[in-house]
Amino acid sequence: MSCQSPSVQAVMQKTAKAKSQIDELENLVKKQDKAHKKFFSDTINSHLSEAKINDSREIYYGFDIKTEYTSEFSLDKIASVVTSVIKAAGKAMDPNVKQPATSPDAIAAYVDVVNAVAEAAKSSSTAAGSLSFSMNRMSPGLYGFLYASSMSIKSDDTFGSEAVTSTIIYYKFIESIDDIKNEAKYGAALIDYKNLMNMKTIQAALTDDLAAGKIDIDTWTKKDASFEKAIKTIEDRLKNAGWYTVSLYMTSGNAIATMPIDIDEKSISARNKEIALSAVQLLSQKGSLYEPVIHVTTRRIENGYF
Structure with missing residues (x-):
C-alpha cells in the first residue's frame, strides 16, 4: 500500500507532472522489491539463528x-x-500462546520504532543506515521485524527546493513456541536466583549475629552448613538448566538473550559484604575459637561470594 504526506498530496493534486513523478518514484522503489525481500529474509534468518530460535x-x-x-x-x-498489523498478528497467533501486548502504549512504542527505521533509511549517514533493519521481541513468542529502504527525487520546478523521498517498509511477525518455553524457564530460574541471594543474605546475617554474641559458634556452624548445602543445590539446578549468574545479569548459553535480574543485586551484594566484613573484624578480636569462621567468611568476601 502506498501513502503520501498531506504536503506531497497537495502538490500531486495541483499538477499532473507532480503525480507522474511521484508515481515513477514509487515504481522505482517497487522495482527493487525482489532484492529488498531477499535482504530482509536473509537478515531475519541470521538474527533468528543468533537468537537460537529454530x-x-x-x-x-x-x-x-x-x-x-x-x-x-x-x-x-x-x-x-x-x-x-499488530492486531492482525495477535489474532493469527496460536490461541494457546500468550497474546502480544496491544495496549495503546505498546502500539505507540512500536510505531516509534517503525518511524525510527524509516528515518534511518532516509539518512545518508552510514551509522544511521545500520538502523534500517530492526528486530523486536514484542512479547513471549512474538517477534516483529522491520526493514526500510528509500529513494529520492528533486525537482525545483515541481516540488520546490526540497527533495521528495519514497520509503518502502517491510513488516514481518513470527511466532516461536521455543521462546515461550524459554520465558517459562527464565521465570523458574529467577525464583531460584532470588532465593539464592536471600540465603546468602541470611549467611551474612548469621555471621553478624555470631559476632554480636546472639548465637554461639555451634549454632553458626550448623546453620551455615545447611544454607551452604541449599545454595549449592540451587546453583547446580541453575547450571543444569543452562543458566549462569554474573554481576547484575543472569545469562544462558541457550537463551534468547541476556535477561536482567529484576532485583537490586548490586546493593544487596554490597550490603552483605559490608555486614560480613564488619563481623570478621569483630570476630578477630574474640580469640582463636572463631578462626574457622573468619577464614570461611574472608574467603567468601574475597571470591565475591556475597
Missing part, C-alpha cells in the same frame, strides 16, 4: 510505501498501518 512460524508479512518531503516525519498514516 521454530519460527510466520504469522504476518507485508509492506508499505510512504512518500514525503525529506524533512517530514509523518506518524498518522504509518500508525494506522502498524496498529492493524
